[in-house]
Amino acid sequence: MLRILGKIQRLGIVTEIVPASSEAALVDIGEQLKARVGEQFAGSLAIRQVDAGSCNGCELEIHALNNPYYSIERYGVHFVASPRHADLLLVTGPVSRHMEEALRRTYEATPEPRLVIAVGECGANGGEFGVSYAACGAVANVIPVDAVIRGCPPTPLALMRGILEVIAKRSSDP
Amino acid sequence: MTAPDPLSGFLDRLSAAGLHVEAQQAPGLAPARLVIVPAADWGRLGREAKVAAWRWAAGWGEDGDDTIGVNACFEKAGTYFVARTLVPRATPVLASHSAAYPGADRPERHIRDLLGVTFSDHPDPRRWTRHHAWQQGEYPLRRDFPAAGQPPAQTPADYQYNFLLAQGSGVYEIPVGPVHAGIIEPGHFRFQAVGETVLKLEERLAYTHKGIEKIAEGRDAEGLARLAGRVSGDSTVAHAWAACMAMEKAACVDVPPRALWLRALMCERERVANHVGDVGAILNDIAFAFGFHQFARLREEWQRVSHEAFGHRLMMDCIVPGGVATDLESRCMAPMLEQADALRQQIGKLMLIINDLPSVADRLRDTGVLSPEYASALGCLGYVGRASGMDFDVRRDAPYPPYDGLTVKVPLNHFGDVNARVRIRIEEISASFDLIRALLAEPPGGPIRADWKEASAGSEGLGLVEGWRGEILSCVRFGAGGKIARFFPRDPSWTTWPAIELLIHGNIVPDFPVCNKSVNGSYSGQDL
Numbered sequence A: 001m002l003r004i005l006g007k008i009q010r011l012g013i014v015t016e017i018v019p020a021s022s023e024a025a026l027v028d029i030g031e032q033l034k035a036r037v038g039e040q041f042a043g044s045l046a047i048r049q050v051d052a053g054s055c056n057g058c059e060l061e062i063h064a065l066n067n068p069y070y071s072i073e074r075y076g077v078h079f080v081a082s083p084r085h086a087d088l089l090l091v092t093g094p095v096s097r098h099m100e101e102a103l104r105r106t107y108e109a110t111p112e113p114r115l116v117i118a119v120g121e122c123g124a125n126g127g128e129f130g131v132s133y134a135a136c137g138a139v140a141n142v143i144p145v146d147a148v149i150r151g152c153p154p155t156p157l158a159l160m161r162g163i164l165e166v167i168a169k170r171s172s173d174p
Numbered sequence B: 001m002t003a004p005d006p007l008s009g010f011l012d013r014l015s016a017a018g019l020h021v022e023a024q025q026a027p028g029l030a031p032a033r034l035v036i037v038p039a040a041d042w043g044r045l046g047r048e049a050k051v052a053a054w055r056w057a058a059g060w061g062e063d064g065d066d067t068i069g070v071n072a073c074f075e076k077a078g079t080y081f082v083a084r085t086l087v088p089r090a091t092p093v094l095a096s097h098s099a100a101y102p103g104a105d106r107p108e109r110h111i112r113d114l115l116g117v118t119f120s121d122h123p124d125p126r127r128w129t130r131h132h133a134w135q136q137g138e139y140p141l142r143r144d145f146p147a148a149g150q151p152p153a154q155t156p157a158d159y160q161y162n163f164l165l166a167q168g169s170g171v172y173e174i175p176v177g178p179v180h181a182g183i184i185e186p187g188h189f190r191f192q193a194v195g196e197t198v199l200k201l202e203e204r205l206a207y208t209h210k211g212i213e214k215i216a217e218g219r220d221a222e223g224l225a226r227l228a229g230r231v232s233g234d235s236t237v238a239h240a241w242a243a244c245m246a247m248e249k250a251a252c253v254d255v256p257p258r259a260l261w262l263r264a265l266m267c268e269r270e271r272v273a274n275h276v277g278d279v280g281a282i283l284n285d286i287a288f289a290f291g292f293h294q295f296a297r298l299r300e301e302w303q304r305v306s307h308e309a310f311g312h313r314l315m316m317d318c319i320v321p322g323g324v325a326t327d328l329e330s331r332c333m334a335p336m337l338e339q340a341d342a343l344r345q346q347i348g349k350l351m352l353i354i355n356d357l358p359s360v361a362d363r364l365r366d367t368g369v370l371s372p373e374y375a376s377a378l379g380c381l382g383y384v385g386r387a388s389g390m391d392f393d394v395r396r397d398a399p400y401p402p403y404d405g406l407t408v409k410v411p412l413n414h415f416g417d418v419n420a421r422v423r424i425r426i427e428e429i430s431a432s433f434d435l436i437r438a439l440l441a442e443p444p445g446g447p448i449r450a451d452w453k454e455a456s457a458g459s460e461g462l463g464l465v466e467g468w469r470g471e472i473l474s475c476v477r478f479g480a481g482g483k484i485a486r487f488f489p490r491d492p493s494w495t496t497w498p499a500i501e502l503l504i505h506g507n508i509v510p511d512f513p514v515c516n517k518s519v520n521g522s523y524s525g526q527d528l
């Protein structure tokens, strides 16, 4: 136990003031996210991630949101295990036909008002896989989508920006 | 003087047993050799190969004009051969290899679902890859099946799949998935349990079936490389390499040494990234948050350097037919080496802490044991196989450049529990650091990409690459105009998914996540 505490103390905090990168437009994305989540979701935005047929690349970057560098939970954004607890669905695709019904049911199980973000090129437009006997392509071909986050896969920062944009858009809608 | 070739002895033995096998020239398949087998002898070939201790590595089919070709790839001590037979398209019936090789069960059902070949004595009549996106009697990999298919307006959820049932008082069933509780790929698990103890687990996969083999058809070489890099996103480097290797052999394109060097650097980086992330996730599954956050931090740092060096955090689309897309700037080399050394130190220190905790040992030891017998019966690859006595690594046993000039340390363990799989991964990370160090010490100069040559119609190639999950086998055939006629990528997950059904037996239900993560099969890679 002492060694664990020692390690934690020596390492300090690696969590970044997002972002460490040079993208000036993103300098305070985290704080904005926190403010929006505070205003609109009483400080807590619950996300249910649904892999509707992805190659798993998008999931790796969604996972990264929880690592100590991005630590998205500090802004009140957290991932939940059930659509019934979710405000927002983060869906990766292409939607395989074998996942089509499961995605619909997940959507229906999410309480309203609900937001849906289609993640990745595949979620946005079918990506390399497109529409075929096996895939429905874009998430929007199966359930209503509020926003897309492009990229193959989108970086963790692009994901954070995309989540911020969709909740900002929601507040500006009547 | 080369070592005695196990294949010629085996072929003699088959002939002596009355099988009419014939070895043929197929340069694109090298190092594997092609052996043509009459359909009537297919079942016996499987039994004889089993007796002679060959590993059944992969099976795939290909539609022809009047016939359907069926292939099975075998390996023993680094020697490969591809057995091929033809069955009439009108009555495509063949004996199964599943009785001799349980690992052939799902691949044969996949061939049955997608090509309509009936394996007459196959023990399991149930569908595997097909749910309800296409009908029984329709075969997506037949040439006359359009890639668009004729799917129903809405594809229903899978139904009428007869899971095996356990009987008895107190037995209850837990259905899990396809949408799982975490951020993971979709699949269905059907547990039968008594109290906390798992009596039986059955997997139902193919939820992420995206028709990869079909939509590969008609692509050019670059298009296939992009698709191969998305068979399983966590193995994008290894799958793209294997597919490019297959295409390059078919098209007789020589890849420049610097490109091979860069491919190996990327592939080792991919191995480290995944093992580091997974060790953290395994610790997370036993609620050891400290370990999870430490390894997640290290993975992030590692991915950032990949981005800096190659322009993409996962190095997607960096491997292209004939070479690689971007060169490594020399300014990136020293930091890359420093990072590898620093990470080795950090992991060493973390493991000292982790190894010291009885509560970690308690959760990992004797949990999810895969016996060497089962691992061998299924032909388990990668760290899952190596934790259960399967001493095999393509980089060492059938080395492809640049590994033919490098020493690859291959760790081995026989305990087969979650703990052994974690140990193997930690040792593999360290072996990758050695390789990265050796590679960075001798960077070859020259071009990073050869000019692409259109492959002749009908030419075929086989790619074999040790990805982070184990041997990836990629088969390509070109049609007219340099367009792909057939693509089959065999992810190592085909060999480890069935192992989870066995190793979970007798464990408690709450240990399933850690058992599953220690194996970490790719859903997308097996569903195709």
Ligand code: SF4
Pocket: A053, A054, A055, A056, A057, A058, A092, A093, A094, A119, A120, A121, A122, A123, A127, A128, A151, A152, A153, A154, B230, B233
């Ligand atoms: S967008 Fe890219 S990373 Fe995401 S699922 Fe599609 S192919 Fe994979």
